[in-house]
Amino acid sequence: MKRQVFQKCIAGAMAFVLFSSLFTGVDKAKAQADLNVNASGAILVDGKTGRVLYEKNADTPLGVASMTKMLDEYMLLDAIKKGKVSWDQTYTVDDLVYKISQDRSLSNVPLRQGGQYTVKQLYQAMAIYSADAAAIALAEIMGGSETNFVKMMNAEAQKLGLKHYKFVNSTGLNNADYKGMQPAEGGPTDENVMSTRDVAIVAFRLINDFPEVLKTSSIPTMTFAEGTKDRIVMKNWNWMLPSLVYGYKGMDGLKTGTTDFAGYCFTGTAERDGKRFITVVQHATDANGKGGYAARFNETRKMMDYAFSNYTKQQILPKHFQLKGNKTIPVVNGKSNQVEVYTKSALTILAQNGEKQDFKPVLVLDKSKVNSKGELIAPIKKGETVGYVTLQSKTGEKVSFLTPEGEKNAQVDVVATQDVGQANWFVRMMRGIGHFFSNTWHKIFH
Missing domain, CATH: 3.40.710.10 (DD-peptidase/beta-lactamase superfamily)
Structure with a gap:
């Protein structure tokens, strides 16, 4: 110098x-x-x-x-x-x-x-x-x-x-x-x-x-x-x-x-x-x-x-937060056709005073656990991580971090609140038949 x-x-x-x-x-x-x-x-x-x-x-x-x-x-x-x-x-x-x-x-x-x-x-x-x-x-x-x-x-x-x-x-x-x-x-x-x-x-x-x-x-x-x-x-x-x-x-x-x-x-x-x-x-x-x-x-x-x-350090989402419109996720081949989900823990980040209201939570499901329609695939265990909630600004921009690892500070795991066992073969077969006729009937009249 x-x-x-x-x-x-x-x-x-x-x-x-x-x-x-x-x-x-x-x-x-x-x-x-x-x-x-x-x-x-x-x-x-x-x-x-x-x-x-x-x-x-x-x-x-x-x-x-x-x-x-x-x-x-x-x-x-x-x-x-x-x-x-x-x-x-x-x-x-x-x-x-x-x-x-x-x-x-x-x-x-x-x-x-x-x-x-x-x-x-x-x-x-x-x-x-x-x-x-x-x-x-x-x-x-x-x-x-x-x-x-x-x-x-x-x-x-x-x-x-x-x-x-x-x-x-x-x-x-x-x-x-x-x-x-x-x-x-x-x-x-x-x-x-x-x-x-x-x-x-x-x-x-x-x-x-x-x-x-x-x-x-x-x-x-x-x-x-x-x-x-x-x-x-x-x-x-x-x-x-x-x-x-x-x-x-x-x-x-x-x-x-x-x-x-x-x-x-x-x-x-x-x-x-x-x-x-x-x-x-x-x-x-x-x-x-x-x-x-x-x-x-x-x-x-x-x-x-x-x-x-x-x-200041602020809690943006509380523990067990449920995203509006995504409190339940559809399930395929399960004993139940949906499962309730919530955040595993609270989400806290350093935020500007008054900034909390500008954040928008967005659900991202684990691609390995859903089908092409975005349905979770049974079986699912209680407490199993099925995705995460991340934060965006209400303008649609992501919260910016220096490193990809840092981005995890703006997200929190989403877990299933109960077990959803896999339906037996007979139930799955009957559902498949029902879906077939439902789709056929829909095509005839539309």
């Missing part, structure tokens, strides 16, 4: 905090009615279910800069979990990593040529200080070379269900910053791109699959290489951590990113009162279209405030 504008932003940041503290009680009614985020791409999601609460241009590939490192973190934590890498494993600095680490126009901790560092040290430098050389070192550890690791990144992105992305390096830098030593996957001035939705998916999977990442991403300051001549104090680039200049209550992650191409980017996550949200802004600006550190944090704050003020 570029550092040239760091000093210029401190005074502005302090002024903003002082100014905003005077207006904490301002009515947010307009923002609640029409949330408008100044960014090329933005998204707000429920951090626990992945429900999408707000999005803007969420499927266009945009520059991501150092937010790339969230995928590095995911892959590293996964490799550690699987025993492929260990925290105390050491890495010996090669020429590329040394040269990148000495470029202080980038975000870096200085690494000694031929020096040895543990995976944990490199991970902390990458996660807290966005250290580019540390990211390359970790890529070499996991992939053997950064070029090979970039191939692994693109494969991992596909596994995670990302749709709009291309990775050309492990850092998020422009390949020009490699000074001719960039990985072979991209051109000399290429950069990584991802859609805002894809960035959110990576963040969502990262904090849910490996929640321990938040213990590191929430550290505001840490000293690297303590006790050596390379000692450096790493200050977290996430200035929204509670003790930093844009401090936000509950903020504990996740990753910033800045290049000329990507603009000012930030993936944030915060938790309060049992609610967690994830936000992403790419190429954030102020209302006048000017980018900056302030812009990405102000636009993030806008979404976070909106979410915490307007969303």
Whole structure:
């Protein structure tokens, strides 16, 4: 991440905090009615279910800069979990990593040529200080070379269900910053791109699959290489951590990113009162279209405030709910020609205040348990799941989630309330004869 504008932003940041503290009680009614985020791409999601609460241009590939490192973190934590890498494993600095680490126009901790560092040290430098050389070192550890690791990144992105992305390096830098030593996957001035939705998916999977990442991403300051001549104090680039200049209550992650191409980017996550949200802004600006550190944090704050003020966990459907018009389902070849059904449990999701009345429950029967006419096939046991109820808005749109797995948070199983045994062969035969004559009589007179 570029550092040239760091000093210029401190005074502005302090002024903003002082100014905003005077207006904490301002009515947010307009923002609640029409949330408008100044960014090329933005998204707000429920951090626990992945429900999408707000999005803007969420499927266009945009520059991501150092937010790339969230995928590095995911892959590293996964490799550690699987025993492929260990925290105390050491890495010996090669020429590329040394040269990148000495470029202080980038975000870096200085690494000694031929020096040895543990995976944990490199991970902390990458996660807290966005250290580019540390990211390359970790890529070499996991992939053997950064070029090979970039191939692994693109494969991992596909596994995670990302749709709009291309990775050309492990850092998020422009390949020009490699000074001719960039990985072979991209051109000399290429950069990584991802859609805002894809960035959110990576963040969502990262904090849910490996929640321990938040213990590191929430550290505001840490000293690297303590006790050596390379000692450096790493200050977290996430200035929204509670003790930093844009401090936000509950903020504990996740990753910033800045290049000329990507603009000012930030993936944030915060938790309060049992609610967690994830936000992403790419190429954030102020209302006048000017980018900056302030812009990405102000636009993030806008979404976070909106979410915490307007969303609560709500019971949309009670346990044993019966859908109007579908309290019973026709049964074929059963001792009874229908069966009563209801929801197995209550359906609760994070919803906007007053939103409950906008949901429409829709019954979806299990295709393996019905015939072509939509009739359940006997026998059926009491408590057997025969389908599910899902939620749509009254306009017909589905409730949107980041992942297919997340969609299950907007549905609840529907079960039979009693046994329906299979009718014996004689009853089935007589019903078949009755249906035959009924159909014949109908055709004669119509």
